């Protein structure tokens with residue numbers, strides 16, 4: 001909307017939609033940030049779709065957590081054909097493996113929408129929502145197998161303080177987005193325990209190695225993991241205090257229990273996907289010691305300091 005693209009938010013909550021239209025603010029998230037007056041909202045999907053006049057130059061961006069992707073795609077499957085919008089590219093922003101099935105988001109999209117929506121892709125990269133909403137500079141990657149998706153997303157989003165880079169590597173981009181959240185929890189734990197900046201740098205670097213091993217085994221390109229959606233987002237999330245995943249880690253390191261930490265309802269995708277990431281890694285014989293340690297603290301009641309000791313006591317190996 002800031003780039004003068006006509007933009008419609010479909011929100012499931014009617015009050016949120018009404019508030020955005022009337023007050024130009026979102027009453028539930030980032031309430032202090034004024035939204036562009038041209039940004040419209042509706043709780044009615046038919047109305048939102050009617051707004052997409054021209055399927056060939058429109059985009060649909062799914063902005064839900066991974067856990068809502070299957071449900072949201074199912075709703076799209078029911079409504080897109082009636083609106084004659086099957087050829088509209090569908091992008092998503094979520095980062096993680098699905099908790100129960102360990103699927104990456106594109107695998108969920110493929111399973112639900114694969115037969116009716118040909119053009120899809122993922123939008124990812126280091127981008128705290130608050131800073132994006134403030135209009136501060138940000139660089140993102142759109143990854144898709146389809147040239148038309150990369151082009152259309154770039155045309156809509158590359159402007160002003162927003163830079164868009166293009167990639168073919170959907171798997172690599174998604175694995176980077178998922179794993180950086182788990183590693184950010186690990187860095188938060190280390191910082192909560194006041195283990196110092198050397199420890200944080202070690203976790204980021206060895207976490208990147210973990211991300212790359214899993215991503216390569218799942219079919220990603222090696223170069224993707226040193227890019228915006230790998231190292232870039234990992235550095236942001238592991239070190240930036242706006243990160244919810246990092247905040248979860250810090251609180252765990254300081255001795256709070258997970259239930260209390262998550263009681264505010266905050267979305268921390270690393271908590272939801274750490275175990276699923278481990279499941280995928282084990283199936284491929286990939287060693288992920290930091291992810292194992294994060295899971296042990298999150299789900300097995302292992303004290304944070306003990307998990308760190310276990311990591312440090314591992315055999316030395318070549319880097």
Ligand SMILES: NC(=O)C1=CN([C@@H]2O[C@H](COP(=O)(O)OP(=O)(O)OC[C@H]3O[C@@H](n4cnc5c(N)ncnc54)[C@H](OP(=O)(O)O)[C@@H]3O)[C@@H](O)[C@H]2O)C=CC1
Pocket residue numbers: 012013028029063064065066067068071072093094095096127128129130267269
């Ligand atoms: N926040 C950030 O800085 C960034 C987040 N991401 C990723 O984007 C994804 C979304 O994150 P974020 O926006 O923070 O998450 P939130 O938890 O804030 O949820 C985003 C929106 O999804 C909606 N939603 C949740 N479940 C459903 C559902 N079943 N059906 C319809 N709508 C639903 C919520 O609606 P309601 O308000 O009604 O609950 C909310 O408006 C995550 O995977 C995150 O990792 C990526 C980059 C940056």
Ligand SMILES: O=C(CO)COP(=O)(O)O
Pocket residue numbers: 095125126127128129181184233236237242243244245246267268269
């Ligand atoms: O993905 C993000 C930044 O790129 C947001 O990170 P958190 O979900 O940890 O807040």
